[in-house]
Amino acid sequence: MWCMLAFYVKSLTYFIKYWWAAVVAMTILGTVGTLLAWLTCMTYMFHQRFMGNSECAYVSAILAILAGVCILVALIVFGVKFDTSGVYELYYCFYLLIAPCFLDILAGIFLFINIRKSSATKPFA
Numbered sequence: 021m022w023c024m025l026a027f028y029v030k031s032l033t034y035f036i037k038y039w040w041a042a043v044v045a046m047t048i049l050g051t052v053g054t055l056l057a058w059l060t061c062m063t064y065m066f067h068q069r070f071m072g073n074s075e076c077a078y079v080s081a082i083l084a085i086l087a088g089v090c091i092l093v094a095l096i097v098f099g100v101k102f103d104t105s106g107v108y109e110l111y112y113c114f115y116l117l118i119a120p121c122f123l124d125i126l127a128g129i130f131l132f133i134n135i136r137k138s139s140a141t142k143p144f145a
Contacts, residue, residue, distance in 0.1 A: 039101045046094035047117075053087025054124055061131070074135050081131035088124030095121060 060080035063070050070076045095117060102110060 039097055043094045043098045043101075046090045046097070050087045050091035050094065050121070050124070053083050053090060054120065057081075057083035057087055057124070057127070061127075072138070074139060077131055077135045081128040081135070083128075084124045084131065085128035088121050088126075088128065091117060091121040091124065 057080050060076055060083060064073065064076040064080055065071070095114070098114070099110070
């Protein structure tokens with residue numbers, strides 16, 4: 021019995037070590053990226069010094085898209101590696117993580133569109 025337990029612990033360590041750590045890391049990177057994208061977007065919109073500064077908007081858009089991609093990678097890895105043959109199934113937390121993934125990507129795309137439209141309407145000086 022102890023040999024079986026040792027084998028189970030070793031396989032569990034292998035199981036946790038690689039794909040689970042990747043999912044956690046990508047989710048954390050996505051969350052931090054979303055927070056930084058939100059902060060730079062608020063700075064772009066409301067701070068007098070950076071208002072209308074396209075570089076700040078570019079940073080916010082790139083951070084939002086990268087955060088969405090990180091969350092998407094975490095979702096894909098978790099969905100592929102998750103064992104659905106047993107009693108476990110994907111609960112609402114997995115499905116709730118899909119929304120911020122696509123909302124981040126959509127926000128980044130909309131910021132790029134906003135940058136393009138605002139730079140097209142500026143007069144040449």
